[in-house]
Amino acid sequence: MASPTLTGRDWPIDEAAGRDVRATIPDAFRLESGGRLDAAAVVGRLHGPETGPLVVVAGGISSGRFAARWWSWAVRAGGPVDLDRARVLAFDLLPGRDEAGVTITTTDQARLLALLLDALDEPAVDAFVGASYGGCVGLAFAAAFPERIGQLVAISAAHRSHPAATAWRGVQRRLLAFARDCGREAEGVALARELAMITYRTPEEFALRFAPTPPRAAGEPYPVCDYLIDRGAAYAEATSAARWIALSDSLDRHAVAPGAVRCPLTVVGFTSDRLVPIEDSRELAARAPNLTRLIEAPSIFGHDAFLKERELVGRALHDALSPLYALPQSTLAREIAA
C-alpha cells in the first residue's frame, strides 16, 4: 500500500520523503488584520501512501512542511502518525522570511491551510494533530472549518495565550527588533532563541544537566550558557526577525472559543509547561463540547515535552489515530478508560 520511496521502517524517515503540494493565494485573500501576504502560495508536503486517511501535522513556529525535520519519531512508518497507513500533510507557516510587517493570526494560518486542502481537492482532514503553535492553528481550524475536520489532537496548546507567555515573547520580539535596528539581525535571532529555549524547558532539567562551574571571568559562559549559546547559534540563520515577530505575535493574538471547537478533541498538556499552563489545557478540555480525552502528565521537559515525551505523546497519538487505521487502542487508553 505504501510507496517504497516514501516509507520503510527506517528511522528517522528520509528528509526528502514526500512530495510538495501548493495552493496559489488568491489576490483577494486578506488577513484578519486587513493586510496582505507577499507570498504567492501556501506550500505543503504530503508524506506517506497515495491513499488512506488524511492527517495534518503542525508543530512549533520553527516547524514546517518537512515533518521529518521536527517530528521524525512521531511521523514515520509504523509510528504514532503512521506513514504506512495515513497520508500526512505538513505545511510551511507564513509569512516567509523576507516579509516584514505582517500581522497574522492562527485563524489566518487555518484559512491558508484550507486553501491548500482546496487545491488538493480534499474536502476535509480526518485528523489534525497540532502541537504548540500547530495546536493553536488546529484549534483555529476546527473553529473556522468545523465541517472540514474529523478530529483534533491539541498538544501543549490551549485556546488562549497566557500573559506570562506574552511577557516572555514580547521581550523576544523587542530584542529581535532591536538587533535588526542595530544591523545585527542574526545575532538577535540567536539571542532571542536562547531566551526562548529557557521558556521551552524546566528548571529541573537544567539543574540535572548543568553543573554550576563558574567560568574564569565575569561575562564568560557557565555550562548552561554554553548550551544556550549553542542552541542560539544553530538557529541564527533559521528565520528572520520579521518572520519570528509575526509568528510570535500571532501566538499572543491567539484566542479561540473552546465552545467553537466542536469536533472530537484530544487535549494533551504537561504540568511543567511554562508557556501553556496546565490550567489552560484543563479549561480548554472542560469547555470543549466534544472532548474525547484530556491527558495531563508531568515531564521534565516543560513545553518541549511534545517533542521529547515520545512514549506518552506517541501513545496518545496512536490512541487518537488508531480508529482511522482500524487498529486496537493501546494499554494506556484502556487504562485511562478503566
Place this chain on the structure above:
Amino acid sequence: MASPTLTGRDWPIDEAAGRDVRATIPDAFRLESGGRLDAAAVVGRLHGPETGPLVVVAGGISSGRFAARWWSWAVRAGGPVDLDRARVLAFDLLPGRDEAGVTITTTDQARLLALLLDALDEPAVDAFVGASYGGCVGLAFAAAFPERIGQLVAISAAHRSHPAATAWRGVQRRLLAFARDCGREAEGVALARELAMITYRTPEEFALRFAPTPPRAAGEPYPVCDYLIDRGAAYAEATSAARWIALSDSLDRHAVAPGAVRCPLTVVGFTSDRLVPIEDSRELAARAPNLTRLIEAPSIFGHDAFLKERELVGRALHDALSPLYALPQSTLAREIAA
C-alpha cells in the same frame, strides 16, 4: 534617643536621612579573582540613632546605601528594622558603573563590608539582614567572618545559585554585552531589565494584572509589554552594562557552604520564587548548624516577595531583631513556636 533629623514617624523615611561613611580600599586589596577594583573606597550610609545595636541591611543588585530608596517600608522609625532603636548600615555594591571587566564574588562584597566596619571601628554587626543579592552577601559574610556577626536573616537568598537562574541571567549578560557592542548600551540595560522583571515575578501575578488585549499590529506591545517596557525604561540609566554584568555574574558564582554559616540564621523563602527555588532555601536551613527559623510562604510576587510581602517579611524581621531591641516577639513567632 534618636536624632530628629534621622528618624521621625514619617513614612517613607527621608531619602537624605543618615550620613555617609567610607573606607579606603587598600592598594593591596585583591578580589578573589586576583583582580583589583578601580574604586578607591567602599561607601556606606548609617541611618538611625547614634547608639544602639548595629544592623546591616543589603538588598538586590539595584539596591545601595540609601536604604530608603529600596526598602523604605522595612527600614524606618518604628518599622521592622527600627530606626528608633537600631543603627542601620547600608552600603553601595561594587564595582561602580564605570568599571569594566570586574570579576567579583559575594565573598569579595563581604570583605569590602568588613573594611567599612574596620573604618567605623565596629568589631561586629549585631544583625545582618540581607535579601536577594544582599542575602547572598550576608551568607558569604557569615562564612568569612563568623566572629563579626550576631545573627543573619537571609530572605529570598540561598547558599548557591540555581542553573535555571544562571540561564536567565546569562542571557541578560549576553544581551547587555551585545547592546554595548552595538553602541546602544542604555537600550540594552532597559531590555535586560524587562527580562529580569519577568523572572522577579510570577505568571499568576501577570495573569491577574494584565488583559490579553492584542495591539493593532505585530511588534506592538500587549498590556504586559507596556508594563515591562515602562520598567525597563525607568532602569535604563540606573546602571552600566559592565556593572550589571559583574554583579549578575557574582550571583551565579555565589557558593557558600551552609555548614560555614555558624551564626543564628533566619531563612525566609517563598514557594513561588523562580530565581531562588524554595528547595534551596530549605536545604540551606536544613544544613545550617544554628538555624533559628525557616519561614516559607506562598506569594504572588515570586522573587520580589522580599519587597512586596510587607506583613510577612516585616514580622519575620521584627521577630529576628526584637531581642536586639528588647521587645516581645510577634504573634507570628509565637504561633510558629507553638
